[in-house]
Amino acid sequence: NGKLREASWDEALDLVAAKIKEIKEKHGPEAIAGISSAKSTNESLYLMQKLFRSVIGSNNLSSPYAASGLNNPIGELEEAKTIILVGCDVTEENPVAGTFIKRAANKGCNLIVVSSFPTKIGAFASAQLLVKEGTESVLINGFIRELFERGRKGSDETKDTVAGFSLDRVTKITEVASGDITAAVEIMDSNGPSMLVYGSRVANLAWAFLSLQELLGNLDIRCGGVNFLGEANNSQGACDMGLLPNYLPGYKKVDDDEAIKAFEDLWGCSLNTNPGLDLANMLNNMNGSDDGSDKKIKLLYCIGEDPAVSAGSVSDISNALKSLDFLIVQDILxxxxxxxxxxxxxxxxxxxxxxxxTNCERRVSRMRKAVPAAGKAKPETWILTQLANRLDRDWAEMSSQEIWEKEISMLVPQLRGITYDSIDNGGLQWPVPDHVSLGTTTTRLNGYRPPLQWGSFVPFNYHHRTLLEQCEGLLESLPRSGGIGTRETPSDPKDVTYRFIQVLEEETVQWEPVKNKIDEILATYRSRRGGLIPVLQQVQEILGFLPIPVQNYIALGLGLPPSDVFGVVTFYSFFTMVPRGRHIIRVCLGTACFVKGAERLLELIGDHLNVSIGDTTEDREYSLDVVRCLGACGLAPVIVVDDTTYGQVDPKKVIDIVEGHRTVRAGD
Structure with missing residues (x-):
């Protein structure tokens, strides 16, 4: 009847198994697709892809945030001679890496920052290149062509690919001055080796980054490599475990008969050698024509992801999900x-x-259960095992340790030497080829090109949808307060300006210079596509927060509906609508930090400052936040104050750390 009702585990799993069998028999295994979160454990991700490949027979698998991480240890950032940072607001997205990069810059490291909006790390840059949003790959192509012009040697294929990216063309497309481009090329050409670090906004350009670093001779060396800072705590693990449509665990291609033999022998089945659909094609293939005749995906099994919100690049995700014959959602909330x-x-x-x-530097770490599961919730590995057995398989119930040591380490050569005992204290960085090895800090590519990607990559192509466009696409699909199909406009401009000035009078000593500065920012970005985010960032830098009157004034100044501004402010975690303290304290409550006492640190800080999570002290000196993971599990417990990261924090010293950041005022 279209409404969910409570059921027993047996009833629910029996129904799921019956539907999988029905659709597989009627439409074939490739009518079934699976999405799994890169926040799941390695063992859960492994069983998910095993279920699909060995039981269902489908390679339609994806983990939206799956991406190979760092070729080199994160600590090498501090020792790097040159760092090329692309598409990453590193101090906000990965404070640990941001701390290393700032330390390196202060020691004299050449820092090249490529971004479509101003970032805090830009203040440390030797060269900061602000590109037109979505044109980052054009700039990378321009870098490569300029390096060829300077005599660098590379493949003819790469040279032919970038031949059309002259300096004039790159300047015109990216809106970066030619002098800034040549200055950046001079730095990377003369001050190697360089570590290239990139973020999720440009994740689909990994092959271009590989080509750039290969041309510079920065692969397979210390303080070099192509290094991705993912947004999920197990982005690397999702790739390693084969949550990709064309790769099995350990990056074995699904159509490589020799490579898949070990999997077929252990799993006792024949595997489908047809590569599956990536995430975008998977979601787009749910719709088909009006009569559904060309719809390929009939059943979707979704674990820990929310495509109704996150799949903004799909033209009509709502109808796509509605058109499925059967949808299974497995989640904690x-x-x-x-x-x-x-x-x-x-x-x-x-x-x-x-x-x-497995974190972004390929360090495999163990996580232990801290509390019993709430209500009827079950571990993902239990659910997947029960489902496989209802699909006529005989999977033994195994602990996570048994799954790792009896299957994962047997099938993945890079992980063969890892046991649960060996990762009990600090973890190991793969490859770990045997039980004697203590891990490998720098990945030696030696011509091997792992799938450094989210879904499908189109190298050297700047016509990709950016994260902002996806967000805007999502906003376009939401109902507007003015009625279906209408866009509300800001209310009376005089009233908007009056309320904006009221905020300035409350928050500043002299409001007129502040208003003039904000007006200058609005004028700069008014006619620029993708200008909203940099405006919001700069205004928040000035005022400290973005209340509704300020958002409405920005909407008025940029000619946008207020709902678009509100949508972006509430979408990105680094924007805030409430006043923030002069100093931001972030306590990591990730698994490792939680187990090692982070909750006690949070309690001590909150009691000392008389402030709750998400709030600001009355004097606006401090704001207290928590984060899920900072990617520094080996330093647990970790806190970050402003842009400074503190590891292995002793509860007896945490108040001293906090007070050490207090602003000293005249007369104190």
């Missing part, structure tokens, strides 16, 4: 996708489960 689900399976949360994770 209610989300928007559940509205379209036929079955919802409650999974145990991270602290209620055990397993392992």
């Amino acid at each position: 209610e989300n928007e996708t559940i509205k379209y689900a036929d079955v919802v399976l409650p999974a145990a949360a991270w602290a209620e489960d055990e397993g392992s994770y």
